[in-house]
Amino acid sequence: MLTVDELPSRRLVEYEHVAGPEVVEDLFRLAEPLRGARVLHVNATAFGGGVAELLTSLVPLMRDAGLDCHWQVLEGPPEFFATTKTMHNALQGAEVCWSSAQAEIWRSVNRCNARAIDDSWDYVVVHDAQPAAILASAAMDNGVRPQGRWTWRCHVDLTDASSNVWNFLAPYVAGYDAGIFSMPDYVRPGLSLNSVRIVPPAIDPLSEKNRPVEKVVVRGVLERYGIDLNRPIMLQVSRFDPWKDPVGVIDAYRLARTEVRTLQLLMIGSMADDDPEGWEWYERTVAHAGGDEDIHVYTNLDGVNAHEVNCFQRAADVVVQNSTREGFGLVVSEALWKERPVVARDAGGIPIQIRHGESGHLITTSEECADSVVHYLKHPEERRAAGAAGRARVRDHFLITRYLGDYLALFNDLGRRPAAEVVERAGAPVLSAAAV
Numbered sequence: 001m002l003t004v005d006e007l008p009s010r011r012l013v014e015y016e017h018v019a020g021p022e023v024v025e026d027l028f029r030l031a032e033p034l035r036g037a038r039v040l041h042v043n044a045t046a047f048g049g050g051v052a053e054l055l056t057s058l059v060p061l062m063r064d065a066g067l068d069c070h071w072q073v074l075e076g077p078p079e080f081f082a083t084t085k086t087m088h089n090a091l092q093g094a095e096v097c098w099s100s101a102q103a104e105i106w107r108s109v110n111r112c113n114a115r116a117i118d119d120s121w122d123y124v125v126v127h128d129a130q131p132a133a134i135l136a137s138a139a140m141d142n143g144v145r146p147q148g149r150w151t152w153r154c155h156v157d158l159t160d161a162s163s164n165v166w167n168f169l170a171p172y173v174a175g176y177d178a179g180i181f182s183m184p185d186y187v188r189p190g191l192s193l194n195s196v197r198i199v200p201p202a203i204d205p206l207s208e209k210n211r212p213v214e215k216v217v218v219r220g221v222l223e224r225y226g227i228d229l230n231r232p233i234m235l236q237v238s239r240f241d242p243w244k245d246p247v248g249v250i251d252a253y254r255l256a257r258t259e260v261r262t263l264q265l266l267m268i269g270s271m272a273d274d275d276p277e278g279w280e281w282y283e284r285t286v287a288h289a290g291g292d293e294d295i296h297v298y299t300n301l302d303g304v305n306a307h308e309v310n311c312f313q314r315a316a317d318v319v320v321q322n323s324t325r326e327g328f329g330l331v332v333s334e335a336l337w338k339e340r341p342v343v344a345r346d347a348g349g350i351p352i353q354i355r356h357g358e359s360g361h362l363i364t365t366s367e368e369c370a371d372s373v374v375h376y377l378k379h380p381e382e383r384r385a386a387g388a389a390g391r392a393r394v395r396d397h398f399l400i401t402r403y404l405g406d407y408l409a410l411f412n413d414l415g416r417r418p419a420a421e422v423v424e425r426a427g428a429p430v431l432s433a434a435a436v
């Protein structure tokens with residue numbers, strides 16, 4: 001596994017003015033019994049997508065709270081990431097062919113990566129399906145389950161998970177002490193874990209992605225990318241991925257443009273290290289744009305990083321999120337925090353962020369998306385009201401301070417440093433050698 005060590009520094013006291021001093025005080029109180037606890041987060045990529053975004057802020061904040069927190073990323077060949085993308089798609093509801101060869105790639109890469117796990121961790125948090133077999137592999141390698149409390153943190157909407165892949169994955173998940181899901185509906189029936197928590201993700205208001213930026217700087221970034229500052233902007237920020245429906249965004253823009261002839265569409269997507277479909281969907285998007293000069297498609301390879309995304313979100317008149325599946329959709333809270341109205345599909349974690357008619361519109365089709373975009377463009381006072389309501393909702397529910405508190409509470413409840421436990425623990429689901 002690779003250790004992620006280039007992380008921004010974060011100090012909890014700096015969050016007092018955004019979240020409130022009492023919130024920060026509570027966090028230090030929750031962290032006190034955990035002082036010095038060794039915490040390891042494991043996921044599939046250090047860059048691109050919501051999980052990497054969250055860990056980039058959460059790990060330094062856990063450190064500032066007094067925990068000895070680390071982040072490691074799986075290493076694997078391209079066929080492993082192709083396999084895990086298939087898994088990811090299946091867990092979000094796609095019918096896929098899941099072969100024994102794919103299962104073996106997944107298991108063997110997890111086995112190799114598990115060798116890096118030693119017994120020094122008090123808490124290990126394993127994010128999503130890619131590294132889910134790390135616990136079983138480490139247990140089988142050593143003959144005993146590694147010490148510490150193990151949590152499986154699922155960021156994906158499992159509501160319609162394809163049964164062949166979920167039935168394959170479930171025995172690996174069942175070996176964990178705790179599971180964290182973003183929404184109650186995502187907890188699969190029959191999954192028996194000692195502790196299950198519902199914890200929606202959250203944004204870091206002080207990150208480069210979300211901190212305040214002066215208008216003159218925003219304008220400079222837009223000019224650099226050839227965007228006309230005097231014409232309305234519709235924006236979607238997302239990986240190029242079938243579930244984010246980038247082609248449908250273009251359809252909605254074309255419909256909206258019949259009403260607002262000056263509209264521009266800005267589509268920003270990062271190429272995550274663990275997402276092999278990115279280029280294919282980028283090319284489909286560009287092809288669908290068909291050379292329209294008012295459709296601007298950029299990626300991190302064009303220099304669009306956190307600061308530029310921040311500026312684009314601040315400059316947009318309306319932000320859209322056209323996802324047909326969305327575990328949570330951090331981009332929605334990012335835009336709401338910047339007081340943008342958001343028009344988004346009523347999918348996954350989106351409706352807990354957007355109150356329909358208050359901070360944005362929940363839609364189900366490209367036609368509805370276009371209607372809502374046009375509505376906001378024609379009603380600036382509603383845009384402003386939605387922006388204010390959206391920011392308040394994020395401040396109350398979706399800031400990283402709340403997210404950190406949820407983890408600290410879970411760690412406290414799980415208790416610290418249990419004695420080593422053998423693989424076949426009484427009363428807990430058993431992972432057989434054949435499963436690994």
Ligand code: UDP
Nearest residue numbers: 049050053237238239268269270329330331
């Ligand atoms: N993101 C980014 N650049 C891009 C596209 C996305 O920085 O070009 C970030 C976005 O700002 C958000 C995260 O990637 O912080 C995406 O998280 P989300 O939960 O919305 O979706 P996921 O990619 O995890 O499905």
